[in-house]
Amino acid sequence: MEAFRLSPRDTKASSWMNTAGVAQSYLGADETAARWFQRSIEINRNIAPFVYFFLAAALAHSRRSDEARAFVQAGLILSPHFSIAQFHASSPTDNPTCLRQRVRIAEGLRKAGLSEE
Structure with missing residues (x-):
């Protein structure tokens, strides 16, 4: 948080925010x-599609289904063929703890309406 306060116009701020969001997702x-x-x-509308999908999963787990579905649709505009299978295939690790958390995130994607294939 301190870094964002000190450098509010940092062109990489959205990337750091994504990293913080992914970390929080993995922590549940x-x-x-x-x-x-x-x-x-909000600060970078041209953000990578995965951010929309991670957001949708987090919202679905938070029982905010309508918002979750809307963000799945926004992500699909940017990446029309993205699916839960692709989410699993894109795992950055084979660490069992990480993989268990990705299963939980995929459950959120499923609740948000993302297709399996």
């Missing part, structure tokens, strides 16, 4: 994750 802190992802999207 969905409301906090959602706030980070939303801030990231």
Whole structure:
């Protein structure tokens, strides 16, 4: 937070916010994750599609289904063929703890309406 306060116009701020959001998602802190992802999207509308999908999963786990579905749709505009299968295939690690958390995130994507294939 201090870094954002000291450098509010940092061109990489949205990337750092994404990183914070992903970390919170892996910890199961969905409301906090959602706030980070939303801030990231607000300052950079051209953000990578994965941010919309992670946000959708966090919102779905937070019982904010309508918002979650809307962000899945926004992500699909940017990446029309993205699916839960692709989410699993894009895992950055084979660490069992990380993979268990990705299963939980995929459950959020499923709740938000993302297709399996």
